[in-house]
Amino acid sequence: MVKKYFSCLLLLVLFLSISTTYSQISIGSPVLNFTQVCADESYNSTAPFKVEFSFSPQSALNLSNQFIVELSDANGSFSSAVILVSSNPGAITTSKGSLNFSFPQNTGGENYKIRVRSTNPAKTSAESVSFSAYYQIQNSPFSINNFVATASYCSGGSYVLKIDNPGTGTNDSPLKYPSLTYKWYKEALPNPILVGTTTSLSVNQPGTYYVETNYGSCTSNSYSNRVRVDSASVQISNITSSKGNPFCASQGATTLTSQVANSYQWYLDDVAINGATSITYDANKAGSYSVKVDLGGCVNTSIINLQEIQFNSSINIPDVVTLQEGESKTVIATTTAINPTFQWFKNGIIVPAATSNSYDITTAGDYSLVINQATGCASTKTFNFTFKYPIIDASVTSIPNLISPNGDDINDTWVIPQEYLGGTNTEVQIISASGKQVLKTDNYQNNWPESSMDFKNINPVFYYIITTKDKKVKKGSITLIK
Structure with a gap:
């Protein structure tokens, strides 16, 4: 009975020994088909990168085994390894094995490594040689300074160059991709000088500057325009x-x-x-x-x-015109407008038939003329003017020497007795304090001044001379008050 027990024990130990030997496998260091990675969307999509690896014994592999290719971080550490590709279960059974893969879009650094591990039995290879790898997620020219070629700073100050985000037009700003880093350069001979690695650069020295996306030693099209920076006194x-x-x-x-x-x-x-x-x-x-x-x-x-491009226009009357009962006056517009159109209004209402450059006024009212130019640079000019009947106040028996032309419709104009107004062949002159004649007419309509007058501290004084048909003369002063 004891002999039979020891025989069974011996068979169990032999089985475990064979099983343990069967489960052991070794995986050689990965062999890469590249020494540097410069990937982009179009190239990376075909999974062009390849790793080869040897393992033994082949018989140690379980049918469910997978080989997994892992990528280190940019410093060669596998503490947070990224899986690049996994074989299907049982797909690789003979040495050498190989797998193709692509690189993640956030790849960027100088000391990446690759390793291969199996799942059944579990084994991890030695690490590959280190290599630089960059995924060129942005690979087109971009702008700084909105493509403005020059900038300036003051003595003792600085100017900040920035990568545009988004910038003008179709600018493909690399700032849209947070994983990217940068290299700023100042042009110099024999080689440009590296002066910064952030998204902006503070400049306090004259020179021409530009920035490139940091893709290591990879050749790329991700670079900016040049900007010349000088002292403010130069520009x-x-x-x-x-x-x-x-x-x-x-x-x-x-x-x-x-x-x-x-x-x-x-x-x-x-x-x-x-x-x-x-x-x-x-x-x-x-x-x-x-x-x-x-x-x-x-x-x-x-x-x-x-300034705006405008045509020149004018009308042949002042802003305010006195119209006698039964009288007609023709307002004529002249303009340099190209193919102009005209529209006249009375009291804010359109006059449908009045579409030429002239219009006959027969009644008092507030009028306006709108001139349009639709050819070339379309623009509009508007003229506003008033026709009013003369002021005749039979109660006025003396010549006033105070008026207040402030637009309140109270004592706004110089109203004189009816015996001196239009139709009596009386000449009326008004002269400024400096001796300038401001009015001379033999048809005065109680309408001076024809618009309000703005004055600040000193009340202006004018002088009048009224000469009747029989040569009688009246003289005096007119003081303007607020």
Whole structure:
């Protein structure tokens, strides 16, 4: 009985020994078909990278075994290994084995390694030789400074160059890809000088600068335009208008562009424009535009008097015209507009048949004329004018020496007795304090001045001379008050 027990024990030990020997496997160091990786979307999609590995004994493999290719981090550590590819269970049974794979989009560094491991039995190979690897997720030229070629800084200050994000037009900004790193260069002979590795660069030395996406020693198309940076005293810059000056407002806004600086604030007629803090501003109307720029240590202000393209026009009457009962006056417009159209209005209502450059006025009222130019630069001019009947106040028996032409319809004009008005052949002259004749007529209609007059501190004084048909003369002064 004891003999039979020892025999069984011996068979069990022999079985375990054979089983343990069967389960052991060794995997040789991976052999790579590359020494450097410069991958991009089109190339990477075909899984062009290959690893070969030897293992023995072949008989140690279980039918469910998989071979897995793992990638280290950029420093060669497998503590957070990335699986590049796995074989199907039982697909690789003979040595040498090989697998093809692609690289992840966040790959970027100089000291990657690869290893291979099996799952059944579990075994891990030695590490491969180290290699540089970069996935060129962005591989086209991009802009800094919105492609503006020059910039400036003040003495003792600096200018910040930035990668545009997103930038103008179809600019493919690399800042859309957080995994990327950068190398800034200053042009120099015999070779450019590396001056920075962040997304922006503070410059306080003259020179020409540019930036490349850091793809190690890989050749790529991911680089920026060149920018020449100088001291502010070297550069003189004005505001430019993309559609010229004057510009055609009916064709849309014109883009005003400042010199390149660290910060901007735009103004219209000396009033800050809310939110206008970039290098450009889209202006859709005329005015005095200015921009205050921080050049890094000092501030500079540039100004442009932006004007609109307009045609010239005029009418043959003043703003206010006195019309006698039964009288007719023809208003004539002249214009340089191309193929102009005319429309007349009375008291805000369109006069349908009045579409020529002239119009006969027979009654008092508020009139306007709209001239349109639809050819070329479309634009419009409007003239507003008033026809009124003469002021005749039979109660006025003396010549006044005070009036208040402030537009309140009370004592706005110099109203004199009826015996001196139009139709009596009386000559009326009004002369300023400096001796300038401001009115001379033999048909006075109690209508001077024909518009309100603005004065501040001193009440202006004028002098009148009234000469009747029988040569009798009246003289005196007229003081204007508020």
